[in-house]
Amino acid sequence: MRYTLSLMGAVQSIERAFTILRALSLGTAGVTDISERTGLPKSTVSRLLSSLEHERAVEQTADGAYRLGEGIVDLGEALRLGQSVSETARPHLLELMEFAGEAVGLDRLEGDSIVTLLQVHDADAAVVVRDWTNEATPVHAVPAGLAIVAHSNRAVQNEFFAREYEPLTDQTMTDHAQFRRRFEDIRANGYAWVFGEFDEELNSVAAPIADASGRTQLAIHIHGPSYRFPNEADIDELGQRVAATAQRIEAQLLRG
Numbered sequence: 001m002r003y004t005l006s007l008m009g010a011v012q013s014i015e016r017a018f019t020i021l022r023a024l025s026l027g028t029a030g031v032t033d034i035s036e037r038t039g040l041p042k043s044t045v046s047r048l049l050s051s052l053e054h055e056r057a058v059e060q061t062a063d064g065a066y067r068l069g070e071g072i073v074d075l076g077e078a079l080r081l082g083q084s085v086s087e088t089a090r091p092h093l094l095e096l097m098e099f100a101g102e103a104v105g106l107d108r109l110e111g112d113s114i115v116t117l118l119q120v121h122d123a124d125a126a127v128v129v130r131d132w133t134n135e136a137t138p139v140h141a142v143p144a145g146l147a148i149v150a151h152s153n154r155a156v157q158n159e160f161f162a163r164e165y166e167p168l169t170d171q172t173m174t175d176h177a178q179f180r181r182r183f184e185d186i187r188a189n190g191y192a193w194v195f196g197e198f199d200e201e202l203n204s205v206a207a208p209i210a211d212a213s214g215r216t217q218l219a220i221h222i223h224g225p226s227y228r229f230p231n232e233a234d235i236d237e238l239g240q241r242v243a244a245t246a247q248r249i250e251a252q253l254l255r256g
Contacts, residue, residue, distance in 0.1 A: 016040060017048050017057075021068065024058060028067040085218065086118040089249050093120045093220065096245045100238065102224035103129045107144035107206070109156075109217045112163060113137065114145045129224060140165045140179070141172050143192040143206035144219035150183035150192065151208040151216040157183075171196040191239035196226055203229050205239050207246035212254055220246050 016038075023029065023037040031049065035042045049066055052058040056071030086106060093104045103121035107114045113136035121129060139145030139160065149160045165174040173179060186192045191207040198204075206221035222242060223229070230238055 013048065016044060017052060020045060020048055020052065021057065021072070024066060024068050028061060028065045030065045034066065085249075085253065088252050089118065089220065090120065092245050092249050093118065096220070096222065096242065097121065099241060100222045100224075100229075102222050102229050103131075105132060105144075105221050105223070107142075107148075107219045107221060109139065109145065109148045109152075109219075110136070112139050112159075114139055114142050114148075114219075137198060138165070138168065140174070141168050141194065141198040142221075143194040143204050144221050146179075146182065146194070147186055147192040147206045147208040147219045148216050150186035151210070153215070156216075168198055169196055169200045171200070173197060189236075189239060190243040193235060193239065201226050205230075205235070205242050207239070207243040209246050209250045209253070220249065 019038045019040065020034055023034050026037070029037065031042050031045050034040075034049075035045045038045065049058060053060065053066075053069070056069045058066050058072075059069040060066055089106045093106060097104045097120050101122070103119055105116045105119040107116050115134065115136050116132040117134075119131050119133045121131070137145070139149065140163075149157060161176055161179070165172075167174055173182065182192075191205055193203070193205045195203050202223055203226045204221050204223035206219045208216045209218040209220065210216045211218070220242060222238065
């Protein structure tokens with residue numbers, strides 16, 4: 001019962017925080033004005049504004065009023081970037097899907113997770129794989145995560161090695177020294193393979209995509225059931241094909 005009440009309180013706080021953000025989308029306002037716009041008590045508004053300010057979702061002006069903060073702007077930019085990248089990548093992913101006969105996805109690094117922004121697959125296939133769009137997977141157990149981190153700057157790699165990792169299957173790599181050697185191979189090859197490390201019944205290959213500033217936060221991948229993928233296919237040929245597709249997407253994004 002106590003847990004249920006705590007959860008209800010957390011949900012209510014989130015709803016009220018969004019009510020405040022929507023009120024500030026109408027323009028800068030003080031605590032009293034926000035209270036009047038939202039119908040929330042001033043004490044509640046003040047408390048939630050403090051939390052939102054800590055997360056950079058709002059910021060206080062010189063005269064003590066509040067406005068939407070840089071954190072909200074960053075989220076909006078990330079959303080627009082994700083939509084733009086997905087539109088650019090889609091035809092390339094479809095072409096790769098036709099070549100491989102398996103599901104293909106576009107992924108982004110978000111903290112210690114990989115989030116799939118877009119997945120394309122054959123809806124008429126005899127066995128349709130799960131759609132991972134908007135779902136997060138552990139960075140250490142999927143090839144997109146390994147490919148991105150291997151090609152990222154020292155700060156991103158330091159964050160990766162600052163964490164301890166749990167095995168998801170008997171095949172999952174968790175040892176830091178092994179990761180370092182693996183990253184060297186990924187950089188040399190231009191792609192990363194994972195065989196049953198996230199799910200014993202899934203195999204996947206991925207290659208990274210860099211942005212205009214040289215940061216690597218995106219990747220594309222092919223994944224399929226282990227009983228049929230990669231089957232008799234040449235894993236290096238598949239890897240090279242994924243890497244070449246990633247390079248074409250990267251070049252198109254750089255051209256704008």
